[in-house]
Amino acid sequence: MKFLLSVLFAVILSAFSNLAFALPTFKEVKAVWRSSDVVLLDRNGTPIQRIRVDKTVRKLDWVTLNQVSPAFRNALLISEDKRFYQHSGVDWAAVVAAGWGNALSSKTRGASTLTMQLVGLLDEDLRRGNAGRSVWQKAGQTVSATWLERSWTKPQILESYLNLVSFRGEIVGLSALAATLFGKAPSGLDARESAIAVALLRAPNAPVSKVAERACGIVTALKAGDCRGLAGETAVALAQTSPRYSANEQLAPHFARQLLATQPQAAGTQVRTTLDAELQRFATQVLRRTVGELANRNVEDGALLVLDNASGDVLAWVGSSGDWSRAGEVDGVLALRQAGSTLKPFLYQQAIAGKWLTAASLLDDSPLNLNTGAGLYNPQNYDSSYKGPVSVRTALGSSLNIPAVRTIQMVTPRAFRDQLYALGLSSLNQDGDYYGFSLALGGADVRLLELTNAYRALANLGMYSAVRNIHHAPAGNTKQIIDRASSFIIGDILADRNARAATFGLENVLATRYWSAVKTGTSKDMRDNWTMGFSRKYTVGVWVGNASGAPMWDVSGMHGAAPVWQAVMNRLHERTPSKAPPIITGVEARNVQFEKNLEAPRRELFLAGTGRDQIYAASHAQPIAITAPIDGAIYALDPDIPPNNQRIVFHSTGIKQPIWWLNKKRIGQAQSISWFPWPGRYRLEMRDGAGKVLASVKFEVRGAGLK
Template sequence: LFVEDRDFYRHHGVDWGAVSRSAVSYLTGQKARGASTLTMQLTAMLDPKLSWQTGGRSLKRKWHQLQAARQLEKTWTKAQILEAYINLMVWRGDLQGVSTASLALFGKWPRGLNKDESILLVSLLAAPNASIQRIADRACVLINAGYQADCQEVKELAFQQLSQRRLPIEQRADSLSLAARLLTQANQNYQTSLDKNLQDFSYQALRSQLASLAAQKANAGAVLVLNNQTGEVLAYVANSGLVEDKVWVDGIYAPRQAGSTLKPFLYGLAFENNLLTAASVLDDQALNISTEQGLYVPQNYEKDFKGAVTVRRALASSLNIPAVLTLNKVGLENFWKMLNELGFSLEQQADYYGNALALGGADINVWQLANAYRALANQGQFSEATLELSSPIRATKTILSPQASFIVADILSDRNARSLTFGYENPLATPFWSAVKTGTSKDMRDNWCVGFSSRFTVAVWVGNMQGLPMRDVSGITGAAPVWQMVMNYLEAGAGQSFAPQPPKGVHQQLVEFDGFAQPNYQEWFIDGTEQAKVSYWPNNVPEIVYPVANTIIALDPDMPKNYQKVFFKAKTGGEQLSFWLNDKNLASAQQDYAWQPKRGRYLLQLKNLQGQVRAQVRFEVRGKAFVK
């Protein structure tokens, strides 16, 4: 503070006296005087548009910086501003953050620095890349101002320490755990596919965003960038380096709750099995589902309900109730199998997760998530990602059809469809074609942003190393800005990203909607599933009234079978429908059907005369039958 901002604890972001003196010097042609407070400098680190290095020196830019500093002081404490400043400041060369500088120059953490080392480190602030002699002279100025130390000893320390670096840039916190993972023997070399410039940019983008979230208990994150075609890892930021005793934690492989990031695969499975189209209508309203543990009552992130919505809007805007309804159509076991095929390696069986699997109740990691989305970018073709440069071509397998993958990607790129939840302008928007999804886990402990352009897939996780809830940090405010910065950086150097060409077997058709507020529009369909008109009148929607989804029926061994019949009940909505149980036609659904239960798992469906499924539920029968 003595060097950069002596009135730090007295001003509110702007030192108006210093600003006045600087303005007079500027107008009279005298030597420029510094007027930027520590807070003003921090705003330029958080927003590059406010930095003279990118925006040039101008009164307009300085005015915007003044306003930003005043606003920052209203929301952050002085301690938070100071912490962010020392963690984002570049101290010498490319050494960003006080911990990195301390480790590189002195081989120790900041808390272990002695007085001479501390004075020398602070002397770097005004001009980090000045000559060693100039920095040594500046250190002596500090000593003469009252800091007890020997000027000659500090000068000798400067020439000794500033001419060497103990910490190569490759050993920053972002890659420490990766080096430990790959280098298992002494004097071993491993040639990776990492792009150094991209790695550096991704690391700084993550640290910058986390600094802006310091007041909201977000101090950790990870970024992974993949080449869609080759699967090569281009950036592997495993750690932000902001938590001193956690720098060896590999955030790429650390298990975290998935949030809403798995929904695209769920809907893709529904498309592939002709259970839904992007124009199908799902009712986003309060839902009670019977489970072994009691009623399961899912809610949306915003704690409200949107009513009737198309599948396109439900997925793009990440609505939870429609996702649970879709899981019941697809089947929990089928979705669980698909996720494992995508490389998620879920530790528990499907029943353990239940309906929560649709909403991110499973633990996943950044590596798994990025590569699964890369499969979407590659028309449903899955292959393992690799850190090895020019590695042999790896085997691929089809997880999802090209047609279903294309429609999912198109939905995830639809700014209008996601505006229901996120608005039109948000960090998910890019000036080129991209498909993206966010996710936020329970209590805001983790948030995600993952998506792809035509060439690259980027996955970002933001949270904290303690696994504690963050304060009002969601995927859109936490991870998404980092995703956007990295994706913009990638595409700026690669040329324009264009939307993928539709594969054979899909076509676009105008859909007319009736019964709820949805404008007509052109929708993509897998051939044979097209709908020219979609009518949705809530009171006329076919529904299986009993059993409800995931009901468990218990047989009573002391009661004769004839007294244990289960009555299937349905609302047909005026359609001619039949009950189908495990693909066997039972009877017309116009009236209740008495069924004799037997142990097992069942899929009960309502089908029309054309064989289309209009509603379905899964249930299970347990226990022993009556024995005379």
């Protein structure tokens, strides 16, 4: 009998020898293994983010045998192959026992060893079908298992099996199973968790009750305590559908999504990015802490971006405030939000470059009414107060609105929009007239990514290039978009804490112990809150608000985004100096004074050839004009208001004591006069003492009569 079995086995061995020799080596199996994820590394090679790209299967990294807990290995061998280390691929004792069991119709475990199961995973021809394996498949499996045991070591067989075996649903391999069901690495699995995992091998998609029953048997065999609570643990584990990675592998989800959307990567790829893991972690913590502190002011969301000025490398990209947000999937770095005052530096830069203004030019910060195609435009300052004549340096540093609107009248909305678009603000895809004068105050939607890179261009003296997110990728094309000298002057203004003092005071969260240039912004109804700024080496942009568009409660850029900006900037400069830049070619410094001490004497910067040794007076900044009423205005009388309470004020700028004429009749002489209205059409003229018409407007008063 023994002789006949030997002959039969020899015949089978000969028949399947070619099949066995076709099996891969252990090195080949490991080499072709691919995770279903792309793993992003930081600039130093530290893993920072996993993101799945292969939707057909769930596989994580290859796990080596020494990364598997002893509890799991014991549970596997007790349940699946007690004599794994004694047999040579086929457990003949188990084969005989299974044969007697089948003959007696008793319930026994199958005779398939781990080696035989691995052969089925390596060779599709030997894979088990829905109806089980055929006789020839079983014979081939036996021969191949014997060959594999001679070619591979026991540890290699066990390690490959743990990585290739399917557990439940789409989950393949122990690393994916441990992360999904238990939120652990394989090394951390205890006896009960191991029993649940091993119980899935024979029937991966069995109901919870069956899995728990089998797991209980394994726990008992391991002598790992009783089975109380095991059914509940099994139910909880099997309810999990996605891997639970460690926090260190989920540092940049929004950044990863954007990178793969623009630069797709194959499953199993590791990509070395430009991010700095420590900075990314710190920035995330600071943003989330600050948003949490503002929760009682109706703030839920925030985003942050850090760029290296020289290379354009993205060093930190935080797209959301995490648990504080009800829209955590929305990437605040890419979302469109209203820009607020963050566009003002580019407006003044354009005006200085065009030589319409200098940093010492005086602008009138007083009430302004503009007649536009959409109606009357009446801009207001943030604090609803007016400073009178102010220099461009003060107007920008203190973020005054009305001087900015007067400036865009010189530059024109069309030219301003075109420059912003050239700086990469692609969302400004309408003609400048579409945005009108409100573009000076940020009345347009922008992306934090593009706005921060525009500020980086300002830091680089007008040189623009695209950002970079893959380490050592080729640098993008660099182009001079805006003028160098005027960019330098704007940077100097944004770094001047004295220029900010009129609105923000000398000591505030924008002040740093090193050289930095910074600008805040708050959109209409406090829906968006910005702080944008740069040092010699880095540019940092922060947005705080609500993804829903809901307004915040009394939160300005100084209280929302600025503390985050300062904390990140301080972290960047713990060991990196940022000294004030020396004056560049094309810029000259002059001592300036102002009439009636409007501002303190100072050393001011000018484009070469535009500085003047003179006293700057308010009249230089105020155009001769009628500021109220605006041309084409229509007033309606209210019969329910007493006549003495209804007046129209005529107001002028640029000349002292003008003479007013209404429909060719002189009505008074003063900077402003109050006139009793009556229905009709009117032409109002402002004349000088010689009778010359300096300015005129037309307006209409409507009303049926007065009581």
